[in-house]
Amino acid sequence: MTCRAASCYNSSEVALNSKVAEEGVSSLQRQVLSITPDFSFLREVEGASGEKISPCYQCRKCSSGCPVTFAMDYLPDVILRMVQLGLKDRVLNSSTIWICASCETCTTRCPNEIDIAGVMDTLRRMALSEGRAAPAVKDIPKFHQAFLGSIKAGGRVHEVGMMGRYMLKTNLWSKLWSGELLEQAKLGWGMFKRGKLKIRPHKIRQTGEIKKLFAKSRR
Amino acid sequence: MRVSYYPGCSLEGTAREYDESTRAVCQALGIELDELEDWNCCGATSAHSTSDFLSLTLPARNLSLADGKGLDLVVPCAACYQRLKVAEKKLAQNPLPDFPYQGQVAVKHLLDFCSQEETLQRLKEGVKKPLSGLRVACYYGCLVVRPPNVTDAINYENPQNMDELMNAAGAESVNWSYKTDCCGGSLVLSRPDVVRRLIRKLFDMAIEAGADCLVTCCPMCQSNLDTGERGLSKETGRDYRMPVFYFTELLGLALGLPGVEGWLKRHLVSPRELLSAKGLL
Numbered sequence: 359m360t361c362r363a364a365s366c367y368n369s370s371e372v373a374l375n376s377k378v379a380e381e382g383v384s385s386l387q388r389q390v391l392s393i394t395p396d397f398s399f400l401r402e403v404e405g406a407s408g409e410k411i412s413p414c415y416q417c418r419k420c421s422s423g424c425p426v427t428f429a430m431d432y433l434p435d436v437i438l439r440m441v442q443l444g445l446k447d448r449v450l451n452s453s454t455i456w457i458c459a460s461c462e463t464c465t466t467r468c469p470n471e472i473d474i475a476g477v478m479d480t481l482r483r484m485a486l487s488e489g490r491a492a493p494a495v496k497d498i499p500k501f502h503q504a505f506l507g508s509i510k511a512g513g514r515v516h517e518v519g520m521m522g523r524y525m526l527k528t529n530l531w532s533k534l535w536s537g538e539l540l541e542q543a544k545l546g547w548g549m550f551k552r553g554k555l556k557i558r559p560h561k562i563r564q565t566g567e568i569k570k571l572f573a574k575s576r577r
Numbered sequence: 578m579r580v581s582y583y584p585g586c587s588l589e590g591t592a593r594e595y596d597e598s599t600r601a602v603c604q605a606l607g608i609e610l611d612e613l614e615d616w617n618c619c620g621a622t623s624a625h626s627t628s629d630f631l632s633l634t635l636p637a638r639n640l641s642l643a644d645g646k647g648l649d650l651v652v653p654c655a656a657c658y659q660r661l662k663v664a665e666k667k668l669a670q671n672p673l674p675d676f677p678y679q680g681q682v683a684v685k686h687l688l689d690f691c692s693q694e695e696t697l698q699r700l701k702e703g704v705k706k707p708l709s710g711l712r713v714a715c716y717y718g719c720l721v722v723r724p725p726n727v728t729d730a731i732n733y734e735n736p737q738n739m740d741e742l743m744n745a746a747g748a749e750s751v752n753w754s755y756k757t758d759c760c761g762g763s764l765v766l767s768r769p770d771v772v773r774r775l776i777r778k779l780f781d782m783a784i785e786a787g788a789d790c791l792v793t794c795c796p797m798c799q800s801n802l803d804t805g806e807r808g809l810s811k812e813t814g815r816d817y818r819m820p821v822f823y824f825t826e827l828l829g830l831a832l833g834l835p836g837v838e839g840w841l842k843r844h845l846v847s848p849r850e851l852l853s854a855k856g857l858l
Contacts, residue, residue, distance in 0.1 A: 425758055425759045425775060426759070426761070426771060426775070428774065429768065429770075429771045429774075457764075457768070457771065459622075459719075459759050459761055459762050459763075459764055459771075460622055460625070460626070460719075460762065461719040461723065461758075461759035461762075462719055462720070462723035462724045463719070463723065463759070465723070465724045466723045466724045466725060466733060473724070475724075479625050479626055479629075479632075482626045482627065483626070483627060483628070483629070486627055495767075495768070497766075497767040497768070498764070498767040498768065499626075499627070500767070501623070501763060501766055501767040502622070502623035502626050502627050503623075503627075505621065505623035505763070506620075506623050506624065506627065506628075506631070509617070509618045509620065509624075509635070513615075513617040513618065514586045514589070514616075514617060514618045515586040515618050515621075516586075516590075517586070517587070517590040517591055518590075521766065524766060524767075538769070541808060545804055545807075545845075548804075548845055549591065549804070549845070552842065552843045552844070552845070553593060553843060554590060554591045554592075554593060554843055555590060555591070556589055556590045560589060562615050562616070562617055563615050564615055564617075567617075567638065568617055568635075568638075571630075571631060571634050571635065571638075571675075572631070574630065574634075575628045575630040575631050575634075
């Protein structure tokens with residue numbers, strides 16, 4: 359006799375919908391995995407985020423309202439399900455956790471009051487600490503590093519300096535080749551002419567306090 | 578009326594016209610802005626995406642600076658507002674030893690502050706040049722309203738206060754369903770393709786609703802929309818040239834303030850043609 363609960367906890371077939379981009383068109387690809395659920399990752403994510411993820415019953419309200427699913431490899435509800443099942447590699451290597459724009463629509467609408475955008479923050483931090491980021495989203499953590507580097511240097515973000523820091527971290531050749539660099543330069547010139555780009559950074563007086571915070575954050 | 582003012586980093590650069598128009602409009606409405614001394618960046622998306630500690634302590638330092646003054650802390654940037662609000666609520670439960678904070682600061686977004694009964698009344702009395710015939714799509718974006726347990730927004734799916742302000746200034750706000758959809762925020766540099774797709778939807782829906790322009794209350798929304806139209810036109814072959822205002826610029830125009838032309842010169846998509854055609858400039 360098969361006990362439903364037992365089959366659920368020992369090993370189960372799990373269907374995951376993952377979106378695969380083919381020639382610019384997203385198509386749904388159904389994958390059937392045979393897995394043995396492992397709850398240590400769930401506990402780790404729940405502990406770090408302070409959120410209960412186990413109540414999620416895949417109503418998909420988060421995915422229905424999410425404005426950026428077109429660029430994600432897994433829908434937000436699938437990410438939560440994979441956290442529940444312990445599929446750590448798939449979660450932390452996904453583009454979804456970085457594409458999430460923190461618009462907080464999912465958090466606002468979740469019937470189980472899970473702060474899903476907050477969980478995405480936790481997953482990003484975990485991926486970062488393990489040096490993971492899917493190729494399609496590798497520039498996103500680089501942007502965050504450049505942004506924080508600018509704060510650390512002067513206490514406030516100096517937009518011109520931050521953009522320079524970011525560009526140097528990315529693959530400039532591919533940006534030059536694709537024409538993106540030229541477009542950015544034209545845009546920058548347009549903004550400069552209109553007095554929107556501040557050339558000299560404004561440093562706050564107590565930059566030491568900010569540097570101390572950054573030092574503490576690494577501990 | 579005196580308040581503490583936290584402009585945020587964008588208002589020193591790409592959103593200068595938001596800062597300039599905010600200061601002018603507040604002065605005209607009798608609101609004295611006392612800029613927080615030595616304020617620092619709130620950390621924005623980059624801090625909360627990468628460090629729990631920085632996402633709390635960076636805004637906490639600002640709250641600590643504002644504490645003890647007994648004034649509301651008014652914030653024009655939606656992203657800064659939300660980060661400061663998160664810190665305000667977290668510190669009320671767990672204070673940080675590094676930044677003493679008595680919890681006496683009420684963080685308010687400029688839009689909410691301006692649409693309070695008293696300010697709205699002053700605005701109505703001060704309107705010299707009603708924005709008659711201007712059809713505006715009020716675009717609130719994400720972070721002034723979401724999540725509501727942080728922002729305390731009541732109408733978080735269909736906010737009304739920018740519409741009320743615009744109508745008080747004589748404009749006609751259109752009904753549309755994309756008031757609180759996302760512009761993509763900081764993905765503009767790291768994944769511009771995502772942002773282009775999001776803003777295309779916003780422009781298309783605003784056009785369909787019959788709007789002449791978009792009105793924003795966030796420097797990232799305004800910047801992503803205003804700077805994105807050129808690339809969007811190139812990509813789609815459709816000519817996107819819809820002006821994107823800060824709500825304070827249109828209030829300034831309605832109040833007949835002298836600095837308006839200078840603010841509007843900073844836009845990439847010039848609103849001059851539209852406003853001249855409506856006889857407002």
